[in-house]
Amino acid sequence: MDADVIVVGAGLAGLVAAHELTSRGRRVALVDQENAANLGGQAFWSFGGLFLVDSPEQRRLGVKDSLDLAWNDWQGSAGFDRLDDEDSWAVRWARAYVEFAAGEKRVWLEGHGIKLLPTVGWAERGDLRADGHGNSVPRFHIAWGTGTGVVEPFVRYARQAARDGLLTFLHRHRVDELVLEQGAARGVRGTVLAPDDAPRGVAASRGAVGTFELPAQAVIVPSGGTGAAHDVVRRHWPARLGTPPARMVTGVPAYVDGRMLDISARAGVRLVNRDRMWHYTEGVRNWDPVWPGHGIRILPGPSSMWFDALGRRLPDPCLPGYDTLGTLRHLRTTEDIAGYDHSWFVLSRRIVEKEFALSGSEQNPDITAKDRRAVLRDRVLGKGAPGPVQAFLDRGADFVVADTLEWLVEKMNGLTDEPLLDADLMRRQIRARDLQIDNPYAKDAQVQGIRNARRYLGDRLGRVAAPHRILDPAAGPLIGVKLHVLTRKTLGGIQTDLDSRALGADGTPVDGLYAAGEVAGFGGGGVHGYNALEGTFLGGCLFSGRAAGRAAAQQTA
Ligand SMILES: Cc1cc2nc3c(=O)[nH]c(=O)nc-3n(C[C@H](O)[C@H](O)[C@H](O)COP(=O)(O)OP(=O)(O)OC[C@H]3O[C@@H](n4cnc5c(N)ncnc54)[C@H](O)[C@@H]3O)c2cc1C
Numbered sequence: 001m002d003a004d005v006i007v008v009g010a011g012l013a014g015l016v017a018a019h020e021l022t023s024r025g026r027r028v029a030l031v032d033q034e035n036a037a038n039l040g041g042q043a044f045w046s047f048g049g050l051f052l053v054d055s056p057e058q059r060r061l062g063v064k065d066s067l068d069l070a071w072n073d074w075q076g077s078a079g080f081d082r083l084d085d086e087d088s089w090a091v092r093w094a095r096a097y098v099e100f101a102a103g104e105k106r107v108w109l110e111g112h113g114i115k116l117l118p119t120v121g122w123a124e125r126g127d128l129r130a131d132g133h134g135n136s137v138p139r140f141h142i143a144w145g146t147g148t149g150v151v152e153p154f155v156r157y158a159r160q161a162a163r164d165g166l167l168t169f170l171h172r173h174r175v176d177e178l179v180l181e182q183g184a185a186r187g188v189r190g191t192v193l194a195p196d197d198a199p200r201g202v203a204a205s206r207g208a209v210g211t212f213e214l215p216a217q218a219v220i221v222p223s224g225g226t227g228a229a230h231d232v233v234r235r236h237w238p239a240r241l242g243t244p245p246a247r248m249v250t251g252v253p254a255y256v257d258g259r260m261l262d263i264s265a266r267a268g269v270r271l272v273n274r275d276r277m278w279h280y281t282e283g284v285r286n287w288d289p290v291w292p293g294h295g296i297r298i299l300p301g302p303s304s305m306w307f308d309a310l311g312r313r314l315p316d317p318c319l320p321g322y323d324t325l326g327t328l329r330h331l332r333t334t335e336d337i338a339g340y341d342h343s344w345f346v347l348s349r350r351i352v353e354k355e356f357a358l359s360g361s362e363q364n365p366d367i368t369a370k371d372r373r374a375v376l377r378d379r380v381l382g383k384g385a386p387g388p389v390q391a392f393l394d395r396g397a398d399f400v401v402a403d404t405l406e407w408l409v410e411k412m413n414g415l416t417d418e419p420l421l422d423a424d425l426m427r428r429q430i431r432a433r434d435l436q437i438d439n440p441y442a443k444d445a446q447v448q449g450i451r452n453a454r455r456y457l458g459d460r461l462g463r464v465a466a467p468h469r470i471l472d473p474a475a476g477p478l479i480g481v482k483l484h485v486l487t488r489k490t491l492g493g494i495q496t497d498l499d500s501r502a503l504g505a506d507g508t509p510v511d512g513l514y515a516a517g518e519v520a521g522f523g524g525g526g527v528h529g530y531n532a533l534e535g536t537f538l539g540g541c542l543f544s545g546r547a548a549g550r551a552a553a554q555q556t557a
Helices: 012-022 041-045 056-060 067-078 090-102 105-111 146-163 230-236 259-266 324-333 349-355 372-381 387-395 405-413 423-434 445-454 457-462 536-555
Strands: 005-008 028-032 049-051 116-121 140-143 167-171 173-181 184-193 208-215 218-221 277-285 295-299 305-307 342-348 399-402 478-490 501-503 509-515
Touching: 005 012, 005 184, 012 028, 012 041, 012 146, 012 536, 028 173, 041 146, 049 536, 056 116, 067 090, 090 105, 090 536, 105 536, 116 457, 140 146, 146 167, 146 536, 173 208, 173 259, 184 218, 218 536, 230 277, 277 324, 295 478, 305 423, 342 349, 349 478, 387 399, 399 405, 405 423, 405 478, 445 457, 509 536
Parallel strands: 005 028, 005 218, 028 167, 184 509, 218 509
Antiparallel strands: 049 140, 116 140, 173 184, 184 208, 277 295, 277 478, 305 342, 342 478, 399 478, 501 509
16 A cells, blocks of 8 residues: 555554544554554553543532643643753643643543543642642543543544555554655655564564565654663663662553664654653552563552651652652662662551552553443442452552551561561651641641642542541551552653654754654653653643644645
């Protein structure tokens, strides 16, 4: 088939771009190194959290949000400080994206049949400063069907376009080179990989059976980030985050390998903000791994106590669900703990039951399957921890449970090479925190935060345990969770203009070349700046993939 446009990557951004093209009658070659089972890329595995501003869901829960407030939060989080250079397009993308999230986004999602849960989560509560990082209000809307539901319509459109003869799937085709003619992108070259019927997400072989070359008038690169390539993560790890851990768990499938970034650079494309990345500090080893080193991120409520490897409570704002990179920075730059790769949550059974959620579509099978009855049974009426959380309590290598603190600490010490934790020290800190619980006000910032959270209806009903003493036996048993750094998102990448045109070294667009999704820093080469507000990655793929598809369709008209 002769393609008008080649799309390199069949993740969410690529599928959205392909839909924009085929719905305008363009012929698309959709090329991916993985097999057909992996259609949809990371988005299929994602939790489906979507950042929206001033939505009906927020309003129903009494949240007063606005474009002004969201833009203030975005700027405080992003901290754009390369405005004349690497952030020059990122900041424009940021403004356009926040306007999209406060305006057209919800209707556009609805138009594709994507519905939202009535609850709105409060992710990245921030660094405790009005002009600093974080969401002033809850904005994390979960798609009905999780990320699997977000990607589903675009998979359906692609399959229909293939039946209509407008789209050709080229699975197991790995692009190794962008072909440029007189400075214009005119095709790709690569390797045909051996057939491999590995199930979705499982690392497939890289054995080659041939080569290929495809011509087209334009090429879109939506090839994802670098989260599975720990060597690449380490290479770009910024000094401000200290030293990278010797061992990390991996929050993305192996195909999130970042190769296309270097391939694009070799074609003259400008890569920016590569030192910006988004890794989580609440990763646990998956007891039932799909991809190599598979880690799951705990989406914590605000009540667990957080301790470093030596058993000292983390300082504010290193609180669960507040400031992801602030916590990472603390763990990696504090001299006497930077040599250890882990930290700890200590909590009660009451907290785990109400507050623990796990990120990922497969960890939320009720929402992913759009099974209303199961959601009601397990999350609203059910007693005890949700099934997937209970499975980690029972089988997760990083979870220990005990009736007394001394016993718990002994078990926690059993999970490290040397016994680093002292039960007396931990008891003193937990007791001091517990003494703050009896009054409706307190001097402890975390306890204040719990009470603040419970003034929001969504948190009180579904997400934040009633304040109680962690050492109260009635709230027990006690739980300890060993936390690892989990690699996930790449915040920088290919610099693009607002039409998702890839820019060259001189800052002007490379004719016929576009980039979208994570490889483009979710737009502009880093729409998030230094910090994300969460739920902004899927949306960034939708928004930048749409822009790329529309612009490429116009170019090839
Ligand atoms: C478990 C999990 C939970 C998440 N939860 C959320 C959430 O709640 N909210 C949110 O906003 N975001 C979330 N994310 C992040 C979000 O899912 C991703 O950032 C987004 O889906 C990336 O999409 P993409 O299209 O840019 O890239 P990808 O999905 O990575 O797709 C890129 C595709 O390109 C292919 N490719 C790469 N290189 C080549 C090459 N050289 N040749 C051919 N093909 C190539 C890959 O095989 C892949 O199929 C989550 C991610 C994970 C893994």
